[in-house]
Each structure stands twice: as C-alpha cells, then as structure tokens.
Amino acid sequence: MNTISKYDLKKKTTVAVQLPGTECLIKPKVPLSNLTSLRVGGLAQWYVAPKNWQELEASLEWYQSQDLPLTVLGAGSNLLVSDRGIPGLTIGTRHLRYKKIDFERGTITVGAGEPLARLAWLAAKQGWRGLEWAVGIPGTVGGAVVMNAGAHGQCIADCLVETSVVSPQKMELESLDVTSLDYQYRSSILQNDPRLVVEATFQLEPGFSPTELTAIVAKNLQDRTSKQPYDRPSCGSVFRNPKPYAAGWLIEQIGLKGYQIGGAIVSQRHANFILNCGNATADDILKIIHHIQEKVEDRWLVKLHPEVKLVGEF
Numbered sequence: 001m002n003t004i005s006k007y008d009l010k011k012k013t014t015v016a017v018q019l020p021g022t023e024c025l026i027k028p029k030v031p032l033s034n035l036t037s038l039r040v041g042g043l044a045q046w047y048v049a050p051k052n053w054q055e056l057e058a059s060l061e062w063y064q065s066q067d068l069p070l071t072v073l074g075a076g077s078n079l080l081v082s083d084r085g086i087p088g089l090t091i092g093t094r095h096l097r098y099k100k101i102d103f104e105r106g107t108i109t110v111g112a113g114e115p116l117a118r119l120a121w122l123a124a125k126q127g128w129r130g131l132e133w134a135v136g137i138p139g140t141v142g143g144a145v146v147m148n149a150g151a152h153g154q155c156i157a158d159c160l161v162e163t164s165v166v167s168p169q170k171m172e173l174e175s176l177d178v179t180s181l182d183y184q185y186r187s188s189i190l191q192n193d194p195r196l197v198v199e200a201t202f203q204l205e206p207g208f209s210p211t212e213l214t215a216i217v218a219k220n221l222q223d224r225t226s227k228q229p230y231d232r233p234s235c236g237s238v239f240r241n242p243k244p245y246a247a248g249w250l251i252e253q254i255g256l257k258g259y260q261i262g263g264a265i266v267s268q269r270h271a272n273f274i275l276n277c278g279n280a281t282a283d284d285i286l287k288i289i290h291h292i293q294e295k296v297e298d299r300w301l302v303k304l305h306p307e308v309k310l311v312g313e314f
C-alpha cells in the first residue's frame with residue numbers, strides 16, 4: 001500500500017487536516033474563484049493560508065510528507081486559474097502579515113502577505129518617499145516581489161533591499177539581495193522558482209511632507225481609476241507591453257475593445273484588460289487571450305506575451 005507518513009489522503013480527501021501544534025487547517029477542495037481577482041477557476045485540491053512562520057513551517061512539513069505538487073498564491077491578482085482547479089497543495093500567503101519599521105534607516109520590513117497598496121499609503125503618511133506608484137495594485141508584497149510589480153515608471157526593483165525566501169524542500173530561509181533577483185520588466189528569477197517569498201525589506205527616503213506624499217498617492221489612484229476598469233473582476237494588464245508599444249494600444253487599434261466570449265469581455269476602457277462580466281470561465285478568458293494574440297500578430301507582426309500567470313491544468 002502506498003502509505004503517506006502522517007496523513008492518509010485516501011481517507012481524508014474531504015476532511016480538513018489540522019497541522020500539529022497549530023490552529024492552522026489544510027482544507028480540501030477550496031474554490032479558488034473566491035481567492036483570485038478574476039473570480040474564475042476551479043478548486044484547490046488542498047489549500048492552506050498560514051498566518052505566521054510556525055504555521056508556514058508546519059504547512060511545508062505536511063507538503064514534504066506528501067507526493068503532491070505545490071502552488072503559491074498571493075492575493076491572486078495576476079493569476080488565471082484553470083476551471084479544472086489546481087492539483088496538490090496551494091499555499092496562500094495573504095495572511096502572512098507583519099511589519100517592522102526602522103526609523104533610523106528608513107526601511108520597512110513586511111511579511112509576504114502585506115497588501116502592497118496599503119504599504120504605499122503607510123509610507124506616504126510617514127513622509128517616506130518611494131512607494132507612491134504602488135497604490136491601486138491589488139496584490140501582496142510577495143506577489144509584487146516575484147512579479148516586479150510596477151507603475152508610473154517605477155517598480156519593486158527600485159526600492160527593494162532584500163527578500164527572505166524559503167525552499168519548500170529544504171525548509172531553509174535565505175536572504176536574497178535585490179541584485180541577485182535579476183529584475184527585468186515584470187520579471188525576476190523567482191518566477192518559475194519553487195521558493196516562497198516570506199518577507200521583504202524596502203528602503204525608502206524619509207523626511208518628506210506626509211501631506212504632499214499622500215496627495216501624490218491619491219492622484220496616482222485617481223489617474224488609475226479614471227483609465228482602468230476597477231468595477232469588474234480582472235487581473236489588471238493581461239499582456240506585457242512589447243516595448244516600444246503599449247499592448248492596449250495595439251489591441252484597441254484592431255477594434256477588439258468589447259470583444260466577448262462567454263462571460264469574458266475586452267474592456268471598453270482599457271483594451272489590455274479582460275473583464276469577467278459575472279459568469280466567465282477561465283476557458284472563456286484563455287480563448288480571448290489566444291484570439292488577441294492571433295489578431296495582433298496578424299496585424300502588427302508582434303507577439304504578445306501574457307503577464308498573467310496561468311495555473312492549473314488548461
């Protein structure tokens with residue numbers, strides 16, 4: 001018989017597993033449409049959302065005792081999860097939240113689950129410059145570090161000092177300096193890498209007027225909500241900008257705004273956004289992605305590459 005050290009999947013596929021020494025539960029069959037900004041996707045075979053290092057460690061121990069794939073989910077704001085769900089264990093890092101502020105050095109260290117936009121407001125209210133661009137990005141710090149999130153010409157790489165990551169197999173925490181992450185436009189070595197981001201430290205510039213910085217943050221938010229559709233579920237920009245072009249412009253020029261398949265539609269406000277009108281499936285969205293890629297390549301001879309990450313079985 002294929003035995004699994006502490007847990008028996010065959011017996012407990014519908015019963016949550018309590019992790020030893022914690023209150024943390026590994027839950028079976030959790031709907032991922034509730035945990036992603038596109039509001040589509042099937043079930044996670046197993047899902048756990050640790051709140052601290054101890055619970056994360058226990059989750060990884062459980063993972064090591066199983067023969068299952070591992071997926072990491074931040075706020076799910078850059079993910080297209082398959083309608084068939086995600087096999088194995090999905091670790092959601094959104095509850096890994098804590099903050100350490102070093103007033104002398106002007107650094108903030110946060111847990112991976114801290115919302116990036118909240119950090120932008122916190123820094124501005126403190127009179128610390130450097131994260132005003134991050135307002136309105138609905139992801140976690142962990143997701144932003146992996147994606148090298150950015151806006152208004154700035155990005156994570158500009159203010160990150162270092163990040164602590166853990167390897168799920170070795171369970172070793174290691175500190176990675178920003179220069180070792182090979183940051184490029186919306187990419188880093190942490191993409192397609194099994195390591196989990198646990199925390200990140202940002203260097204900001206203290207000594208600015210909180211009133212002026214919060215006004216900049218508010219203006220950035222206003223700019224964003226006037227140009228981008230925030231009223232319906234999306235994953236933000238679907239495609240990377242194929243420099244020097246803006247993906248949205250290329251898509252708009254070939255008349256694809258309003259193009260619809262099933263419950264998914266290309267936004268009228270910003271052509272690089274695909275919106276869930278309420279009943280979209282991941283397959284609807286993927287079909288639109290393929291259609292856009294084909295039409296843009298036919299017309300502009302430019303290949304669009306998705307910024308959104310596809311997870312699960314498509």
Ligand SMILES: Cc1cc2nc3c(=O)[nH]c(=O)nc-3n(C[C@H](O)[C@H](O)[C@H](O)COP(=O)(O)OP(=O)(O)OC[C@H]3O[C@@H](n4cnc5c(N)ncnc54)[C@H](O)[C@@H]3O)c2cc1C
Nearest residue numbers: 074075076077078139140142143144149150196197235236
């Ligand atoms: C309305 C809207 C506007 C947006 N605007 C912008 C924008 O202006 N600029 C921008 O860059 N992005 C934007 N995005 C996209 C998205 O918010 C960012 O990419 C964000 O950084 C993703 O963070 P997340 O926590 O949601 O990550 P997720 O979407 O959950 O995950 C993204 C990737 O990171 C990995 N990951 C997440 N957390 C961890 C972790 N702790 N450890 C290891 N891997 C992890 C996941 O496995 C996945 O590969 C927008 C999205 C929406 C919905």
